[in-house]
Amino acid sequence: MAIVRIDMDAVKLAARKLEAGKLVAFPTETVYGLGGDAENAAAIADIYAAKGRPANHPVIVHVAPEADISYWAAEVPAEARALIEAFWPGPLTLILKRAAHVPAAASGGQDSIGVRCPSHPVAQALLREFKGGKGGIAGPSANKFGHVSPTTAEHVRDEFGSDDDSLVDYILDGGPSEVGIESTIVDLSRASTHGAVLLRPGQISVDQIAAVLGKAPSAPDVAAPRASGTLDAHYAPHTPVAQVSAEQLAGTVKELVGRQYKVAVIYRTVEIISTHASIAMAQEADQYAHDLYAALRDMDHRHADVILVEATPSTPAWQGINDRLRRAAFDSTGILSRLLAT
Missing domain, CATH: 3.90.870.10 (DHBP synthase)
Known part of the structure; x- marks a missing residue:
């Protein structure tokens, strides 16, 4: 090839x-x-x-x-x-x-x-x-x-x-x-x-x-055709992914690191450096989207136990990004509860 x-x-x-x-x-x-x-x-x-x-x-x-x-x-x-x-x-x-x-x-x-x-x-x-x-x-x-x-x-x-x-x-x-x-x-x-x-x-x-x-598109109904990239779980790295609010990110990292977990962090507003691996993302939606998959791949290669992603804004400009992050984390639902319960 x-x-x-x-x-x-x-x-x-x-x-x-x-x-x-x-x-x-x-x-x-x-x-x-x-x-x-x-x-x-x-x-x-x-x-x-x-x-x-x-x-x-x-x-x-x-x-x-x-x-x-x-x-x-x-x-x-x-x-x-x-x-x-x-x-x-x-x-x-x-x-x-x-x-x-x-x-x-x-x-x-x-x-x-x-x-x-x-x-x-x-x-x-x-x-x-x-x-x-x-x-x-x-x-x-x-x-x-x-x-x-x-x-x-x-x-x-x-x-x-x-x-x-x-x-x-x-x-x-x-x-x-x-x-x-x-x-x-x-x-x-x-x-x-x-x-x-x-x-x-x-x-x-x-x-x-x-x-x-002249009218916003509607949400899909149960009879909508299947389309690429619309399954609940998609766009996922091999490492489990969890989204965490900006307010809870530093505390969650500290608790996981204290339990000896290797934590990779993709952050946007809350700088996280005292962890296994981290990467800073852009403030603007277009640049964030441009960098998102490369960031997920980078963190996936760091052999961490979990990738934490700082939650992004819920405004229309971020809708596509939030869709991808939600699907990337779908199969990891509950991962933080499981890690913190041990």
């Missing part, structure tokens, strides 16, 4: 590998994607196998800026056209009714399909080269299923190793991802009956979507 610095020869080779049914990791402005031909069921199956991803968990199809969205979607409601005009290329995924000829494997067997147009120049160059710009690249995050998403090429290699048996054939290195968390996902596959539905928050906020549509 090679990490390749970017030039057009590398992009062309990556496109040829995709056309041959191979898997290529590529940079986007959100996170690195694990790409395969979205119309090749065998390539999609390899994506699922490489990630260890459940077959019913859909992927997102990435398309070039000039792509005809109606090729992928049986219906493109006016709300979708408006959001595309406002936010594409960019970190917004739309869930639409899937066109009949698009393999059901890309949507986890559903009648809907997730589509987005990334703004990263390398992703755009790859999409324009792949099938002459008329193809789609299925591209979930380039990590093992449920783990912390990668925001650098090195993160991808850490996930999939460098052995010759890896299903990941090639990694395009486009530098660190600018946004750092995955795209906002809006369901419009049921627009005529449900309007716009927010399935996953991201950098594009509810307020920004409302400004375009």
Whole structure:
């Protein structure tokens, strides 16, 4: 598995590998994607196998800026056209009714399909080269299923190793991802009956979507389509994670350290230095999001017993970050009670 610095020869080779049914990791402005031909069921199956991803968990199809969205979607409601005009290329995924000829494997067997147009120049160059710009690249995050998403090429290699048996054939290195968390996902596959539905928050906020549509998207109901990264447990390091308020952070660290636990801390306003490992984060939401997954990976490598994360603000700008932290900590629910009870 090679990490390749970017030039057009590398992009062309990556496109040829995709056309041959191979898997290529590529940079986007959100996170690195694990790409395969979205119309090749065998390539999609390899994506699922490489990630260890459940077959019913859909992927997102990435398309070039000039792509005809109606090729992928049986219906493109006016709300979708408006959001595309406002936010594409960019970190917004739309869930639409899937066109009949698009393999059901890309949507986890559903009648809907997730589509987005990334703004990263390398992703755009790859999409324009792949099938002459008329193809789609299925591209979930380039990590093992449920783990912390990668925001650098090195993160991808850490996930999939460098052995010759890896299903990941090639990694395009486009530098660190600018946004750092995955795209906002809006369901419009049921627009005529449900309007716009927010399935996953991201950098594009509810307020920004409302400004375009004239109405905020609603919360998902039980019949909402499945979408990438929306399971309760996701984006998780191997080390247990717990969020702690700023007011309780120093005291919690002191108590855990006093019990001989190794504590890693991701803090924002309360400086913590007398612990096993710590990292300071930005005050602003955009920079915090950019750094979040790298921080989680760094702390995960410190062999701590727990990672404490200082709770972040509950304002709209932090909605996507809070969503990722909540899912990262989901499988660790109760960890502090267990550690402090011993």
